[in-house]
Amino acid sequence: MTEPLLDGSSAALLRYGVFCLFVGVGIVFSDRLSRSVGLSPRASALVVCCLGAMVWYGWSSTYLRWTRLFGTALAALLPLAVCFNLFREVVWDAP
Amino acid sequence: MIGIVLDWFLAPDTGALPVRLMMIGLGVLLAGGVARALRGVTSRRALLVGGTLLGAGYWLTSIAVLRGSYDIYAAYLYLLFHATEGAAAAHFYRKVAHAFQQRSLPGGGHLRTRVSHLAAVFSVLLSGAGLFVYRSGVASATGQTVTFGLAYTLVAVGVTSLGVWWRVRPLSNDYRVPTLLGFAACVTGAELYGYATPSLEIVVVLAGAAAHVSGFWVAVGVWVLRGHWHP
Numbered sequence: 001m002t003e004p005l006l007d008g009s010s011a012a013l014l015r016y017g018v019f020c021l022f023v024g025v026g027i028v029f030s031d032r033l034s035r036s037v038g039l040s041p042r043a044s045a046l047v048v049c050c051l052g053a054m055v056w057y058g059w060s061s062t063y064l065r066w067t068r069l070f071g072t073a074l075a076a077l078l079p080l081a082v083c084f085n086l087f088r089e090v091v092w093d094a095p
Numbered sequence: 096m097i098g099i100v101l102d103w104f105l106a107p108d109t110g111a112l113p114v115r116l117m118m119i120g121l122g123v124l125l126a127g128g129v130a131r132a133l134r135g136v137t138s139r140r141a142l143l144v145g146g147t148l149l150g151a152g153y154w155l156t157s158i159a160v161l162r163g164s165y166d167i168y169a170a171y172l173y174l175l176f177h178a179t180e181g182a183a184a185a186h187f188y189r190k191v192a193h194a195f196q197q198r199s200l201p202g203g204g205h206l207r208t209r210v211s212h213l214a215a216v217f218s219v220l221l222s223g224a225g226l227f228v229y230r231s232g233v234a235s236a237t238g239q240t241v242t243f244g245l246a247y248t249l250v251a252v253g254v255t256s257l258g259v260w261w262r263v264r265p266l267s268n269d270y271r272v273p274t275l276l277g278f279a280a281c282v283t284g285a286e287l288y289g290y291a292t293p294s295l296e297i298v299v300v301l302a303g304a305a306a307h308v309s310g311f312w313v314a315v316g317v318w319v320l321r322g323h324w325h326p
Contacts, residue, residue, distance in 0.1 A: 013155050013156070017153070018156065020155060021156065024146070024150075027144050030141075071155075072160045083179045089269075
């Protein structure tokens with residue numbers, strides 16, 4: 001089960017990744033919408049689904065490119081943030 | 096269960112272990128980062144489902160890009176951590192110099208007590224590693240035999256991850272433990288990663304030494320400029 005994950009094609013991984021991101025952003029955004037605007041969960045889910053479909057239809061190729069870029073940037077920036085905080089802890093905040 | 100996990104981790108060859116460590120560490124790191132960003136913004140259920148999907152999504156897209164160039168990512172993590180190690184080494188020298196001058200440690204306590212504690216911890220770790228190597232050759236859960244090479248790799252992974260964990264331990268107030276564990280796994284994978292060519296390996300080791308020296312002198316420069324030479 002894990003072999004296709006780590007040894008499968010990049011295109012398949014990217015497709016699964018973008019799908020997960022799309023649904024994840026939708027769930028979080030729908031929750032925010034229902035909490036801040038006061039819409040019912042079902043209505044906010046519907047709004048988010050419509051918006052998601054529009055975004056997917058209009059900008060799927062751009063979205064794919066930016067997702068690749070953002071995913072890679074996050075993979076590079078998160079360890080950098082941990083190291084920066086460690087450096088700050090050792091150099092600035094050290095007694 | 097542990098045997099099955101170990102077999103997946105080590106199969107089909109030990110060369111893949113650092114890559115798997117890096118990728119699993121990156122997954123945990125991304126999940127921790129997403130959870131930290133979304134905490135307080137969404138409800139608990141949305142955080143659980145949406146956060147998991149977002150973490151998985153970032154992880155899969157990162158793997159899709161990084162798998163074409165694990166060399167670069169491993170070298171990046173290696174250099175990043177060695178620069179930080181340089182600063183930590185400068186801090187250690189500062190503490191040692193202070194301990195010799197004052198004949199006491201900055202955090203209190205006697206030098207002899209601290210040294211005996213460290214010796215006890217190291218002896219326990221070395222005995223564990225020795226026992227593991229002695230027991231190597233025992234068939235694991237799926238019938239794969241744990242060879243001496245695998246035992247050595249596992250001991251190297253254990254010792255390296257303990258060292259990285261020890262270094263990032265002061266950040267436990269800023270980050271949750273899983274995030275730091277993910278970072279430790281990433282750096283351990285990068286430390287043990289076998290590069291495509293020996294010349295590339297030498298270049299990365301030399302660049303790591305340069306990053307270590309840079310981190311050391313940047314830390315010293317900051318202390319000198321701020322006038323905080325003594326801990």
